[in-house]
Amino acid sequence: MADNYILNEHNKEEFPPAHTAEHLLNQTMIRLFGCGRSFNAHIERKKSKMSFHLEQKPTRQQEKDIERRMNELIDEDLPVTFEFVTRDELPEGVSTERLPEDASETIRLVRIGDYDICPCIGRHVRSTSQIGRFEILGTNWDEMEHSFRIRFKIV
Numbered sequence: 001m002a003d004n005y006i007l008n009e010h011n012k013e014e015f016p017p018a019h020t021a022e023h024l025l026n027q028t029m030i031r032l033f034g035c036g037r038s039f040n041a042h043i044e045r046k047k048s049k050m051s052f053h054l055e056q057k058p059t060r061q062q063e064k065d066i067e068r069r070m071n072e073l074i075d076e077d078l079p080v081t082f083e084f085v086t087r088d089e090l091p092e093g094v095s096t097e098r099l100p101e102d103a104s105e106t107i108r109l110v111r112i113g114d115y116d117i118c119p120c121i122g123r124h125v126r127s128t129s130q131i132g133r134f135e136i137l138g139t140n141w142d143e144m145e146h147s148f149r150i151r152f153k154i155v
Contacts, residue, residue: 013123015045017131017154020080020112020124024073024131025050025150027116028066033058037098037118040149047137051149057141058148066150070134077129078113085109094118 026037029052040051058066084106087096094109099119110120112128125131137151 014043015154016123016125018043018045018048019122020128021070021074021131021134021152021154022048022050023110023112023116023118023120023124024070024128025066025134025152026118027112028069028073032062032066032069039147047151047153049149049151051147053146054148055146057143058139063136063139067134067136073112073115074128074131074134076113077127078115079111079127080124081111083109083111091117 022038022041022043029035030037033052033054035052035054038050038052040049042049085091086105087107090096090107091109094117096103096107096119099107107119108121109117110122110124111117131154133155135153135155137153139151140149141147142149
């Protein structure tokens with residue numbers, strides 16, 4: 001029933017497999033590098049990119065580990081579920097800092113198995129096996145900003 005409510009304006013039409021992969025990549029980077037979620041993301045059907053602030057440039061092996069871990073998560077067929085909570089009911093560790101100032105009191109949380117949870121009103125697949133294969137197309141490191149950009153596609 002709550003799925004019929006429009007909580008906040010949403011002006012994007014996401015490609016659900018890539019958008020769900022965005023959630024997985026955010027949590028994978030947090031777990032592998034102890035960083036925050038992406039500070040800049042552009043998610044599209046053909047090619048996507050996400051940028052993270054890191055302490056140091058990842059090695060080639062670490063880049064391969066990111067891709068390997070992403071495909072393991074996809075293969076695990078984790079369920080993607082939604083729940084509606086008020087701001088007072090947010091689980092520990094779920095941040096509202098990226099929500100718009102005029103966001104509703106009720107927040108939609110997206111859970112991917114026990115792997116990731118975050119507020120989101122976008123479209124997602126029902127389980128990670130529907131994503132496809134995650135391929136890193138390339139990366140860039142900005143030494144001045146300590147910024148690591150990953151370019152990827154979903155096949």
